[in-house]
Amino acid sequence: MRSGGLAVSGAVLIGVAVLLSGASPAGTNAPAKVEERVEVPPPPFSDGIFPCMNCHANQKPNRTRRTLADMHTDIDLKHAQPQLWCLDCHDAENRNVLHLASGEPVPFEESYRLCGQCHGEKLRDWRAGVHGRRVGNWNGAKGYLLCVHCHSPHQPHFKPLAPKPMPTRPSRNLQ
Amino acid sequence: MPDDDNTPQATRRMFTAKATAAAAGWILTACGPKRLYEVPQATLRQRIQEMEQQYQENLGETIKVADTQPTPGVQFAYALDISRCIGCRRCVYACVEENNQSRNPQIHWIRVLSMEKEKGVDFEHANAYYQPETVPEEGHFYVPVACQQCENPPCTKVCPTGATWKEKDGIVVIDYDWCIGCRYCMAACPYGARHFNWTTPSIPKNEINPNTHYLGNRPRPKGVVEKCTFCIQRTRNGRYPACVEVCPVGARKFGNLLDKDSEIRYIIEHKRVLVLKEELNTLPKFFYFYAT
Numbered sequence: 001m002r003s004g005g006l007a008v009s010g011a012v013l014i015g016v017a018v019l020l021s022g023a024s025p026a027g028t029n030a031p032a033k034v035e036e037r038v039e040v041p042p043p044p045f046s047d048g049i050f051p052c053m054n055c056h057a058n059q060k061p062n063r064t065r066r067t068l069a070d071m072h073t074d075i076d077l078k079h080a081q082p083q084l085w086c087l088d089c090h091d092a093e094n095r096n097v098l099h100l101a102s103g104e105p106v107p108f109e110e111s112y113r114l115c116g117q118c119h120g121e122k123l124r125d126w127r128a129g130v131h132g133r134r135v136g137n138w139n140g141a142k143g144y145l146l147c148v149h150c151h152s153p154h155q156p157h158f159k160p161l162a163p164k165p166m167p168t169r170p171s172r173n174l175q
Numbered sequence: 176m177p178d179d180d181n182t183p184q185a186t187r188r189m190f191t192a193k194a195t196a197a198a199a200g201w202i203l204t205a206c207g208p209k210r211l212y213e214v215p216q217a218t219l220r221q222r223i224q225e226m227e228q229q230y231q232e233n234l235g236e237t238i239k240v241a242d243t244q245p246t247p248g249v250q251f252a253y254a255l256d257i258s259r260c261i262g263c264r265r266c267v268y269a270c271v272e273e274n275n276q277s278r279n280p281q282i283h284w285i286r287v288l289s290m291e292k293e294k295g296v297d298f299e300h301a302n303a304y305y306q307p308e309t310v311p312e313e314g315h316f317y318v319p320v321a322c323q324q325c326e327n328p329p330c331t332k333v334c335p336t337g338a339t340w341k342e343k344d345g346i347v348v349i350d351y352d353w354c355i356g357c358r359y360c361m362a363a364c365p366y367g368a369r370h371f372n373w374t375t376p377s378i379p380k381n382e383i384n385p386n387t388h389y390l391g392n393r394p395r396p397k398g399v400v401e402k403c404t405f406c407i408q409r410t411r412n413g414r415y416p417a418c419v420e421v422c423p424v425g426a427r428k429f430g431n432l433l434d435k436d437s438e439i440r441y442i443i444e445h446k447r448v449l450v451l452k453e454e455l456n457t458l459p460k461f462f463y464f465y466a467t
Contacts, residue, residue: 125466130441132425133425134419134420134425136415138410138413138431138438139430150424160309160311163307163310164265165306166305169304
């Protein structure tokens with residue numbers, strides 16, 4: 001296969017269709033109560049971490065704001081510090097879901113609704129197809145990604161990348 | 176001047192000579208091989224079959240050459256988010272692979288310019304040869320430049336053979352069989368978007384993209400000019416260009432300018448948009464914007 005990486009990501013995502021009818025957020029005055037669900041690939045969990053209730057079912061929730069010492073020590077939270085901490089997004093009672101500020105539980109597959117509470121402008125752009133990477137068809141089915149596929153929720157700043165080689169400078173020696 | 180001795184006399188002999196020359200010229204161009212945009216459908220099919228046969232013989236590869244025509248009601252346009260681009264050049268190499276550009280000597284249809292935030296969009300201080308460990312660099316932003324698919328393209332006007340023109344869906348294309356390699360178009364293009372094959376393009380055999388279009392990414396001969404075609408072989412079939420799909424930050428957007436629900440229209444109506452060298456009145460259909 002040529003263009004290997006592209007083909008792989010394409011194969012994963014092209015199957016994911018999106019109802020474009022849901023993607024006309026601007027200009028409509030109607031309150032966005034009924035939010036159209038957007039099809040996305042599965043959230044990028046670390047291996048073996050989900051479902052969270054496998055471990056948390058036997059534990060009593062500790063709602064005290066603290067630095068975690070026993071588990072999840074790999075998470076270095078750099079997202080709106082010091083305001084946010086784990087249970088602002090993760091649900092204390094059912095760890096398999098997230099929750100909105102209203103308390104409404106949200107599955108990980110719809111985490112964009114959670115992100116959109118603070119980043120509403122980004123959510124609008126994302127629904128319109130303007131924020132975030134797209135694959136597929138300009139006039140048909142598109143592959144969307146969740147916010148967390150590019151932005152780690154715990155450290156959302158986009159990670160720097162190594163650039164591909166610079167172009168060769170013009171030369172007089174042509175053969 | 177009436178009494179100028181050098182004024183040639185209009186003689187019958189000279190008239191005959193000139194008339195014959197004009198007639199011969201007319202016959203040569205009208206009866207000779209036609210440019211691809213004016214050949215009838217059947218002849219085009221035949222030409223394409225010949226192309227495929229020639230590729231089979233010369234490259235030993237089965238290359239499919241499509242003749243997908245423009246869709247009525249579609250004007251392609253592109254938008255690139257300058258506030259997102261991190262200058263990683265993934266698009267440059269995805270384009271090279273998709274569009275069969277020569278690897279050696281190297282041809283890149285996309286050129287990513289690194290600019291200083293203090294100076295703004297300023298071509299005088301742009302640098303295409305940045306190579307830090309990681310991008311983005313502090314104090315810099317990046318402006319990838321390829322063909323701007325102008326509505327009023329200077330390049331097509333200067334072509335002496337009519338080998339380049341704007342298609343009905345707005346894509347500026349080149350007929351590689353009619354290009355004589357004079358490179359006037361390269362001089363006319365204000366964006367440096369056209370590139371010349373100084374030698375026979377070299378592409379490793381296993382890297383040739385066999386899905387091509389007769390006005391786009393089919394393998395080129397030596398001595399012709401080439402440029403971005405909005406991935407005509409993909410976009411005329413409804414797909415996104417290769418550079419859109421590869422961009423890791425989602426800075427590249429593509430769609431139909433005439434569709435009011437398209438991403439492109441959303442960007443133009445909601446974001447701060449600019450075009451490069453607006454003062455030249457080339458009317459690019461490649462928009463740069465700031466999403467934030």
